[in-house]
Amino acid sequence: MRRITKLLSLVLLAAAVAIPASIAGATGELPKVPAASFSTPTEFLIKPAKLSLGTSACAPYFSNLRWTSYGRNVARAEGTGLFPVKGASDCAEAANVARPEPARIVLSSAHYCEGRLIFMRIGWQGRGVHAHTVTYACR
Numbered sequence: 636m637r638r639i640t641k642l643l644s645l646v647l648l649a650a651a652v653a654i655p656a657s658i659a660g661a662t663g664e665l666p667k668v669p670a671a672s673f674s675t676p677t678e679f680l681i682k683p684a685k686l687s688l689g690t691s692a693c694a695p696y697f698s699n700l701r702w703t704s705y706g707r708n709v710a711r712a713e714g715t716g717l718f719p720v721k722g723a724s725d726c727a728e729a730a731n732v733a734r735p736e737p738a739r740i741v742l743s744s745a746h747y748c749e750g751r752l753i754f755m756r757i758g759w760q761g762r763g764v765h766a767h768t769v770t771y772a773c774r
Contacts (some may be wrong), residue, residue: 666745687766692730710742736761748773
């Protein structure tokens, strides 16, 4: 009896995972990006030209994004990044001394959140800037 219960549980779990994936795959839906602010998105777009990771002047900001690939599991872009400058006394100074740098972005971990399929993780790297990753938390 335990084997049957265990097997049935596994079958139900597999079906619960496979059905939403097959529905999304059948419609061809691509994940969206929280484009206004990664911490509290106010809009969601596919292939945004700009991406802000916060509302502060100290938050990384990307523009002129050119998407080199965009799929259901991962999206990659190249563009221009403005990054917080270490050693600044405050965010205003950090924004004033920041200079545009070439940047690469990788989006991944697509999940349904707030009724939309969105990328939940963003990784980026700019020249002279260590690689970073931020994970969006669904409310």
